[in-house]
Amino acid sequence: MTIKKTxxxxxxxxxxxxxxxxxxxxxxxxxxxxxxxxxxxxxxKSILNGLFHPDFSYVYTGDGEDLVSLLLQTLAxxxxxxxxxxxFSIPFAFWAARTKKGGLHVTSSTGKLFLTIVRTFPEIVxxxxxxxxxxxxxxxxxxxxSFHSIGMLGKLFAEAxxxxxxxxxxxxxxxxxTQFDVLVHATIPAVIPEFISLTLYRFEIAVRSASILGxxxxxxxxxxxxxxxxxxxxxxxxxxLLGIIVMVTVIDFLSGYLRKKLx
Amino acid sequence: xxxIPKKSFVQKWHVKAIIWTVIILALFIASCVMTGVxxxxxxxxxxxxxxxxxxxxxxxxxxxxxxxxxxIQTIQMALIGTLIGSIVAVPxxxxxxxxxxxxxxxxxxxxxxxxLVRTLPDxxxxxxxxxxxxxxxxxxxxxxxxxxxxxxxxLFYEAIETIDMGPIEALxxxxxxxxxxxxFAVLPQVYNHFLSYFLYTFExxxxxxTILGxxxxxxxxxxxxxxLGQFRxxxxxxxxxxxxxxxxxxxxxxxxLRERLQ
Amino acid sequence: xxxxxxxxEFKDVNKVYPNGTVGLDNIxxxxxxxxxxxxxxxxxxxxxxxxRAANRLHDVSSGEILIDGQSIVTAKGKQLREVRRxxxxxxxxxxxxxxxxxxxxxxxxxxxxxxxxxxxxxxFSAADKQQAAANLQRVNLGEKLYSRADELSGGQQQRVAIAxxxxxxxxxxxxxxxxxxxxxxxxMMVMDDLKKLNEELGITVIVNLHSVSLAKQYASRVVGLxxxxxxxxxxxxxxxxxxxDEIYDGKDQxxxxx
Ligand SMILES: Nc1ncnc2c1ncn2[C@@H]1O[C@H](COP(=O)(O)OP(=O)(O)OP(=O)(O)O)[C@@H](O)[C@H]1O
Ligand SMILES: [Mg+2]
Numbered sequence: 001m002t003i004k005k006t007x008x009x010x011x012x013x014x015x016x017x018x019x020x021x022x023x024x025x026x027x028x029x030x031x032x033x034x035x036x037x038x039x040x041x042x043x044x045k046s047i048l049n050g051l052f053h054p055d056f057s058y059v060y061t062g063d064g065e066d067l068v069s070l071l072l073q074t075l076a077x078x079x080x081x082x083x084x085x086x087x088f089s090i091p092f093a094f095w096a097a098r099t100k101k102g103g104l105h106v107t108s109s110t111g112k113l114f115l116t117i118v119r120t121f122p123e124i125v126x127x128x129x130x131x132x133x134x135x136x137x138x139x140x141x142x143x144x145x146s147f148h149s150i151g152m153l154g155k156l157f158a159e160a161x162x163x164x165x166x167x168x169x170x171x172x173x174x175x176x177x178t179q180f181d182v183l184v185h186a187t188i189p190a191v192i193p194e195f196i197s198l199t200l201y202r203f204e205i206a207v208r209s210a211s212i213l214g215x216x217x218x219x220x221x222x223x224x225x226x227x228x229x230x231x232x233x234x235x236x237x238x239x240x241l242l243g244i245i246v247m248v249t250v251i252d253f254l255s256g257y258l259r260k261k262l263x
Numbered sequence: 264x265x266x267i268p269k270k271s272f273v274q275k276w277h278v279k280a281i282i283w284t285v286i287i288l289a290l291f292i293a294s295c296v297m298t299g300v301x302x303x304x305x306x307x308x309x310x311x312x313x314x315x316x317x318x319x320x321x322x323x324x325x326x327x328x329x330x331x332x333x334x335i336q337t338i339q340m341a342l343i344g345t346l347i348g349s350i351v352a353v354p355x356x357x358x359x360x361x362x363x364x365x366x367x368x369x370x371x372x373x374x375x376x377x378x379l380v381r382t383l384p385d386x387x388x389x390x391x392x393x394x395x396x397x398x399x400x401x402x403x404x405x406x407x408x409x410x411x412x413x414x415x416x417x418l419f420y421e422a423i424e425t426i427d428m429g430p431i432e433a434l435x436x437x438x439x440x441x442x443x444x445x446x447f448a449v450l451p452q453v454y455n456h457f458l459s460y461f462l463y464t465f466e467x468x469x470x471x472x473t474i475l476g477x478x479x480x481x482x483x484x485x486x487x488x489x490x491l492g493q494f495r496x497x498x499x500x501x502x503x504x505x506x507x508x509x510x511x512x513x514x515x516x517x518x519x520l521r522e523r524l525q
Numbered sequence: 526x527x528x529x530x531x532x533x534e535f536k537d538v539n540k541v542y543p544n545g546t547v548g549l550d551n552i553x554x555x556x557x558x559x560x561x562x563x564x565x566x567x568x569x570x571x572x573x574x575x576x577r578a579a580n581r582l583h584d585v586s587s588g589e590i591l592i593d594g595q596s597i598v599t600a601k602g603k604q605l606r607e608v609r610r611x612x613x614x615x616x617x618x619x620x621x622x623x624x625x626x627x628x629x630x631x632x633x634x635x636x637x638x639x640x641x642x643x644x645x646x647x648x649f650s651a652a653d654k655q656q657a658a659a660n661l662q663r664v665n666l667g668e669k670l671y672s673r674a675d676e677l678s679g680g681q682q683q684r685v686a687i688a689x690x691x692x693x694x695x696x697x698x699x700x701x702x703x704x705x706x707x708x709x710x711x712x713m714m715v716m717d718d719l720k721k722l723n724e725e726l727g728i729t730v731i732v733n734l735h736s737v738s739l740a741k742q743y744a745s746r747v748v749g750l751x752x753x754x755x756x757x758x759x760x761x762x763x764x765x766x767x768x769x770d771e772i773y774d775g776k777d778q779x780x781x782x783x
Pocket of ligand 2: 572573574701702
């Protein structure tokens with residue numbers, strides 16, 4: 001007895017592979033490889049050299065423009081921005097959450113669309129708009145982080161609301177409670193730990209974005225970094241990179257620890 | 264007689280919750296002071312903010328044709344960056360998986376590298392790569408490759424850590440080499456996950472690649488930088504709308520494919 | 526085929542797990558070519574440990590294990606893989622790659638015969654592909670060659686695992702409770718398959734079982750373990766009905782300690 005593979009069994013993998021290869025031929029055709037500078041090797045060498053000789057004198061100078069102060073400022077931007085955003089996200093989350101089954105969801109769909117727009121709106125552009133409003137500095141950074149975060153936190157909160165167990169709410173309604181009772185006794189207790197955990201997660205991301213917002217003048221460690229890169233001051237770049245790496249690592253660790261403790 | 268069990272002092276007064284609230288409030292106030300938060304300034308400056316916004320509400324539609332090529336380049340950068348990142352991620356993720364590599368030193372070193380890479384913000388990588396390879400999409404591709412490598416390696420090794428160990432034993436017992444074990448017992452179990460994470464990373468890379476150009480690393484972000492620099496917010500609006508469409512289309516397509524992979 | 530020549534020899538084998546549990550306690554056991562050995566014993570007696578020591582899925586703590594006269598305890602790298610190639614194993618949970626086709630799973634049994642790069646490019650010889658189909662027909666599943674493994678029932682999966690094991694052209698077949706998750710009818714099929722390999726191909730079979738009646742039905746020799754010790758070893762002709770009470774009810778250490 002011989003068994004034949006069907007056409008699809010035989011060729012499916014090949015067809016997908018061909019599609020994949022074609023897409024990539026197209027993709028590579030759009031990226032000029034000639035773009036590499038003649039000095040690339042040299043620059044890499046000086047960067048590596050700089051990385052091994054970080055400019056430790058920058059760590060702390062006491063004038064408020066040193067590494068430690070600016071890293072703290074970066075953290076402050078992320079913290080204030082995230083916390084404000086978490087609070088503002090709550091109403092948006094309830095707007096976008098689909099809590100009833102079936103039918104159309106005009107409310108929740110518009111809410112979700114709004115959050116998607118906010119999420120996609122480039123954070124850098126937002127930062128620039130806020131700089132126009134309040135002038136350059138960390139406050140613009142806080143505003144940019146908090147507005148931008150609403151897009152993501154609102155969505156994550158909404159999903160958390162959608163996923164909560166409906167049974168306690170039903171029990172309260174069955175016992176004659178009002179919608180308000182449901183909110184206070186069932187919904188809020190169920191979502192609070194979830195919200196906190198998501199906020200911590202978002203904080204980790206905010207720390208990363210706060211460390212680059214300085215690129216456009218919105219405070220934090222980004223400005224000296226871009227300045228050092230622009231002037232090819234590699235030892236300075238190196239110490240800033242190290243600082244950011246340490247800061248992010250510590251924050252990720254703390255936040256991860258707290259999130260684990262929450263569940 | 265019925266006695267109600269007494270709550271401890273800590274429980275009764277929600278001591279923990281109160282302490283945490285106080286800590287967080289203190290940190291918040293400190294952060295606000297440090298960053299010069301000034302609600303008054305925000306309110307008085309708000310019309311400035313809205314003015315940009317109004318200008319953006321009147322997009323310069325004639326600018327659309329100029330955005331097509333950069334948008335295409337953005338997608339191409341994201342595709343290539345994701346590909347390079349994931350190819351490099353495969354060996355790293357295998358070496359980082361607890362159930363494949365029992366040597367804690369090897370695993371520790373690999374994970375350390377991965378954690379390190381994941382701490383670097385994408386725009387920062389872009390700034391550095393622009394300095395190294397010059398302005399242009401190459402810098403963007405390298406940025407995205409490194410950025411997605413860090414993310415995807417973690418997703419990959421977590422997927423590997425959930426596989427069924429049975430086939431590994433079976434292959435080992437049949438006299439397979441380590442490489443054969445990985446190829447025949449590990450990868451077939453995870454490649455659906457891999458593809459799914461590949462697509463997911465591609466989505467993220469598309470988002471990221473739309474702003475890399477702000478620093479000269481290719482793609483639509485260059486127009487963002489140019490229009491903002493020229494205060495042509497009507498053009499910025501076009502770029503933002505273009506970005507939005509691309510992101511939504513890519514997300515939708517990729518989500519559809521990922522659902523089919525389930 | 527020379528019956529009666531030793532093919533597996535355990536000499537003073539001890540196994541202590543890293544957490545201190547004694548898996549094997551001074552095992553001396555010689556299994557001859559062509560035997561159908563059933564190992565019985567309570568759960569935790571060390572049956573799996575014994576089988577896994579034989580192909581070195583587990584390292585032993587001390588002692589020597591010879592496969593066809595060659596030590597597997599000291600074998601390394603290529604040498605170890607070649608010894609393993611001659612020892613097929615089937616498992617309680619089948620251990621198939623669920624997402625791969627039956628054909629691929631069966632060919633997995635053959636990888637030990639190829640250099641790594643060839644297998645990675647899927648360069649199995651036509652003869653081996655033929656053999657894979659033939660082995661599947663031997664276990665009466667010929668038409669499932671291109672099905673995905675997770676579309677098969679448990680019994681079918683175990684028979685695919687047997688077909689995979691046969692790809693190794695093994696001299697020895699180890700089976701660790703191969704029927705524990707199967708229904709009675711499928712159990713018979715799988716046990717019959719093993720018996721056929723033993724009788725027709727002369728493969729030495731060693732099976733861990735919990736069922737005494739199956740042991741009596743299929744074994745040519747029954748070995749009993751208790752708390753890591755070898756406590757029973759008889760040819761099937763000598764097995765008495767009451768013997769098994771001794772293996773199962775005999776004072777085992779936990780009871781003694783209590
Ligand atoms: N990886 C391990 N680490 C520590 N102890 C183990 C390990 N594997 C098995 N053991 C212990 O070794 C002893 C023998 O286990 P083994 O799996 O060989 O028993 P078994 O006879 O196969 O039992 P069963 O019939 O339940 O499969 C048991 O006490 C078990 O708890
Ligand atoms: Mg066992």
